[in-house]
Amino acid sequence: MNLTSEPVEKRKGISPRDFYRDYMQANRPVVLTDLLDGWPALGKWSPEMFAERWPDKTFEIDGKSWRLADLIDAVMASDPANPAPYLRNQVLKEHFPELIDDIRPESGYFHPNWMERSYRNAVFRELFHRGSAIELYIGGNGRGFPVLHWDGYHTHAFLMQFYGRKEFFVYGPEQSAFLYPREDCPNLSHCADIKNVDLERYPLFAKAKPDVFVLEPGETLFIPSGWWHTTQMLSPSISLSCNVGNRTNWAAMRRDLVARSSPLNRIKASAYLSAKGLLCAIQDLLSLGI
Ligand SMILES: O=C(O)CCC(=O)C(=O)O
Ligand SMILES: [Fe+2]
Numbered sequence: 679m680n681l682t683s684e685p686v687e688k689r690k691g692i693s694p695r696d697f698y699r700d701y702m703q704a705n706r707p708v709v710l711t712d713l714l715d716g717w718p719a720l721g722k723w724s725p726e727m728f729a730e731r732w733p734d735k736t737f738e739i740d741g742k743s744w745r746l747a748d749l750i751d752a753v754m755a756s757d758p759a760n761p762a763p764y765l766r767n768q769v770l771k772e773h774f775p776e777l778i779d780d781i782r783p784e785s786g787y788f789h790p791n792w793m794e795r796s797y798r799n800a801v802f803r804e805l806f807h808r809g810s811a812i813e814l815y816i817g818g819n820g821r822g823f824p825v826l827h828w829d830g831y832h833t834h835a836f837l838m839q840f841y842g843r844k845e846f847f848v849y850g851p852e853q854s855a856f857l858y859p860r861e862d863c864p865n866l867s868h869c870a871d872i873k874n875v876d877l878e879r880y881p882l883f884a885k886a887k888p889d890v891f892v893l894e895p896g897e898t899l900f901i902p903s904g905w906w907h908t909t910q911m912l913s914p915s916i917s918l919s920c921n922v923g924n925r926t927n928w929a930a931m932r933r934d935l936v937a938r939s940s941p942l943n944r945i946k947a948s949a950y951l952s953a954k955g956l957l958c959a960i961q962d963l964l965s966l967g968i
Contacts, residue, residue: 686848686889688897694786694867695700697900702834703926705902707848709891713787714838719780720896723840725750725914728816735773749816753914756818764817764824770918774814783812783920787900788836790924792958799950802935806923809833815917822910826857826867832903832930833921834893839893842915846899847872847888849906856886857906872908893917903927925962 690712690733692700701708714720733747740763744752749765756762771778773848793810797803809831828851829835849857858868858880869875892912893899901907903926923931932951939947 681928684889684898686891694789697787698926701900702902703924705904705926707902707905708900709893710787710898710900711724711896713785713836714840714896717780717782719777719840719918725753725816727918728916731776732774732909737765737768739765739909741867753816753818756820756911756914758820761820762818764815764821766813766815766817766823767919768814769811770814771811776777779919781812787898788920788922790958790962791922792925792928793833793921793923793957795954795958795961797954801847802950802954805935809921809923813919815919817911817913818914819911823908825870826872826906826908828865828904828906829901830865831923831934832927833923834903834927835901836920837893837899837901837921838920839895839897839899840916841895842911842913842917843895844893844917845890845910845912846893846916847890847908847910848901848925849886849888851904851906853886853906856882858883862899867906893931903930925955925959 686707686709688709688711690710692710697708698708700706729747729750733745735746735748736743737749738744739749742763743763744763749763752762770781791810793806797806797808822845826847826849860866860868869880871881872888879882928951932948932955935951936944937947
């Protein structure tokens with residue numbers, strides 16, 4: 679098995695349709711350097727903007743309550759020896775509805791997204807509503823995502839960088855055997871902090887080879903279903919994420935969602951999601967010709 683990760687390409691000028699075929703359907707990561715061109719958020723959002731407009735808004739991070747102005751001070755002063763807390767996975771439209779006009783989530787690259795369709799089943803309606811929400815991340819130099827993981831339920835993810843620089847560590851699904859997935863949550867690695875792995879306990883981790891690169895402001899990483907990743911910020915940083923499910927990853931999503939249902943509901947959940955997948959595929963055929 680060749681485990682040297684191919685470097686993630688950086689591309690621009692690729693149409694949504696070609697992106698869908700060459701990356702989403704092929705389940706290959708890519709950095710799109712022009713997806714955010716023309717989004718008002720780019721060039722407008724900064725740590726100072728958040729501190730000035732919402733100084734007293736509070737967030738709970740790692741059990742402690744933070745005023746946004748104090749958090750931004752910590753983010754600006756953050757360094758690897760003393761990293762600031764990471765405000766992450768905050769649903770943008772809940773916390774900052776005023777900022778929705780600055781983003782263009784209707785971008786063709788994010789569609790089709792079956793999680794945004796309507797669901798009669800209340801459990802899946804709620805799960806997909808939350809699962810497809812655009813999320814915000816603000817953090818400082820030296821801090822990163824707390825755990826090596828792939829995104830829950832095998833969704834695809836777009837990670838959009840608006841301010842500052844973020845380093846990514848990406849491993850293909852074929853490296854799972856070296857990454858010690860947790861038995862209770864197979865999308866999280868026992869080797870949460872990849873820079874401090876106990877190699878006596880997790881010896882195969884030494885064989886894992888990530889592709890490492892920096893996401894610059896204006897760039898978007900597409901991280902496909904089942905690809906492992908984690909991050910470290912190299913400066914104060916502001917990003918958004920968006921998760922997508924469609925024909926390209928529905929079978930894997932369905933398997934995960936069914937496995938997570940109570941044993942009594944598994945057959946029902948499986949039939950429901952299969953039928954919904956078929957319906958969504960037909961809708962796509964009629965409206966998009968994909
Ligand atoms: O931007 C980051 O720090 C990583 C975010 C991420 O991978 C996630 O929220 O699933
Ligand atoms: Fe992720």
